[in-house]
Amino acid sequence: MSIIPSIHPSTPDETAPPSAHSTAEIDTATASFSPRLYNADLAPVTHRTWRVYDIFAMWMQDIHSITVYTFAASLFFMGLNGIQVFIALAVSVVIIWGLMNLSGLAGQRTGVPFPVLARSSFGVWGANVPAMIRATIAVIYYGILTYLGSTGLQIALLQLSYNTFEPMTKPSFLGLSALGWLCFALMWIIQLAVVRRGMEAIRKFQDWAGPAVWIVMFVLMIWMIIKAGGNISFNLSPHQASGWGLTYSMIAAIALTVSFFATFLVNFADFGRLTPDKRTVVRGNFFGLPVNFILFAIVSVTVTSASITVFGEAITDPVALIQRTDSTTAILIGAMVFVVATIGINIVADFISCAYDFANLAPRRINFFRGGVLAAVLSVLPLPWHLYNNPDSIAYFVGGLGAFLGPLFGVLMTDYWIIKRGHVDVDALYDDAPTGKYHFLRGFNPRALVAVTAATIPAAILALVPYFSAWAPFSWVIGAALAAVVHLALSWRQRAPKQVAA
Structure with a gap:
């Protein structure tokens, strides 16, 4: 059975790219949209310019990062050897590919961003609940990644x-040195400059940035293999799991990898649209996820394994590895x-989601860029x-990701693909009248909210209470499944009636 749902014949207002209509038709449709629910950034997309390579490059941007590098290498310390880690990653990324297609195709068919699509499931006002949950997580991640990027700038300046810059490295204010604040501010400004011109500028940026990281990673891998003299062992775990422990570790590794992509699973409609x-969605996701992720994982694990031979310890931070080279040029480029x-x-992963989520709160006052600046x-x-730098806070934050995002995904996907059979009245998503199709009860769908609440509470307990630590890796799966069943x-x-082809 295919993991990609078949596309039923759809009504023109749902699937046809708005650019296929005349300007007069678009103006007539948008004239009836409520300004409390509509602005130009939240409108159905008018120009669909992203191709297979753009989706592939977007995934290169997301996957070719310090966080993914560290995550892939960390699976070895769950008691798995090299072959077992690769099997777990391969299985999980195929699952992610199928789930991501569900989310992306919902966006492609409707042409609207995630918070607008969520109105069909949660109500025109209730959609702000999942949007704000997603935005809160994105805001925290945005700050952490801005800080991580700023450390790279610090390395470059000190090199x-x-x-000149060493005197500025002493702690000075709120736990960050003067140089730290300078580099953090530079990262903050550079990111806003990139997104100032909208999604098209982002597409062009990622199309060359993703491959650039691949080049550096391959060079780093070759350099580490040469330094290790080819003496590389993929059995990094100090204690090899066996029996039930091995089965648990394999399943947990798969569940954790799926949870690692929990943020994108919720709002991938922002890109599919x-x-x-x-x-385009299916092929772009295939090359960007199963193919790209497994190759990057192989490189990450190889470099980490070689670091044990070369430096006597497993170094899971590629920037730290680059710092240990003898070449100033290599350190600066890396x-x-x-x-x-x-x-x-x-x-x-973060700015785009926040931009749409905050714009959805007050479309008349907040557009895409203002929403991103607010974030x-x-x-x-x-x-x-x-x-x-606080392991406990990071552990709780990551654990909470699956618990809060899994239920949202469960409701959104079951509602769109099963309850609504993949058909949404796009115009009604911008209708705030009490008689509107997605107004439900005062703008909220109590059934969706009950399902999310019923699933989030047990998932959060499993993820965050130490007594249930053995169940923590499965918080996303449990939350998504419970929410889907309840909803x-x-x-x-x-449930919408089955549509019969003419």
Whole structure:
């Protein structure tokens, strides 16, 4: 059975790219949209310019990062050997590919961003609930990744002129040195400059930035293999799991990898909407996920394994490895490429989501860029360097990701593909009248909210209470499954009739 749902014949208002209509037709349709629900950035997309390579490059931006590198290498320390890690990654990324297609195709068919699509499931006002959950997580991540990128800038500046910048490395304010604040501010400004011109500028940026990281990673891998004299062991775990422990570790590794992509699974409609057809989404995701992720994981694990031979310890931070080279040029190039990579993933994974989510709160006052600026400002408030350097806070934050995002995905996908059979009245998504199709009860769909609540509470307990630590890796799966079951049970009578082809 295919993991990609078949595309039923659809009504013109749902699937046809708005650019296929005349300007007069578009103006007539948008004239009836409520300004409380509509602005130009939240409108159905009018130009679908993203092709297979653009989706592939977007995934390169997301995957070619320090966080993914560290995550892939960390699976070895769950008691798995090299072959077992690769099997777990391969299985999980195929699952992710199928789930991501579900989310992306919903965006491609409707042409609207995630918070607007969520109105069909949660209500025109209730959609702000999942949007704000997603935005809160994105804001925290945005701050952490901005800080991580700023450390690359610090390395580059110190390498260029140590005597000039070293005095600025002493702690000075709120736990960050003067040089740290300078580099953090530079990263903050550079990211806003990239996104100032909107999604088309982001597409062009990622199309060259993603491959640039690949080049550096391959060079780093070759250099490490040569330094290790080819003496590389992929059995990094100090204690090899066996029996039930091995089975648990394999399943947990698969579940954790799926959870690692929990943020994108919720709002991938933001990108799917920009593609012209189903084939583009599916093929772009295939090359960007199964192919790209497994290759990057192989490189990450190889470099980490070689670091044990070369340096006597497993180093899971590529920037730290580059710092140990004897070449100033290599350190500068490596540091700057990873700065670019961090900018790319932060924009793609966090800024875009926040921009749409905050715009959805008040479309008349907040557009795409203002929503992103609001997120950038808020990202500084938690002092992200403290979060990143505190293992306990990071553990709880990552654990909470699956618990809160899994239920959202479960409701959104079952509602779109099963309850509504893949058909949404796009115009009704911008209708705030009490008689509107997605107004439900005062703008909220109580069935969807009950399903999310019923699933989030047990998932959060499993993820965050130490007593249930053995179940923590499965919080996303459990949350998504519970939400899907509850929502289907509550909403089955509202299921759309099957559409018969003419």
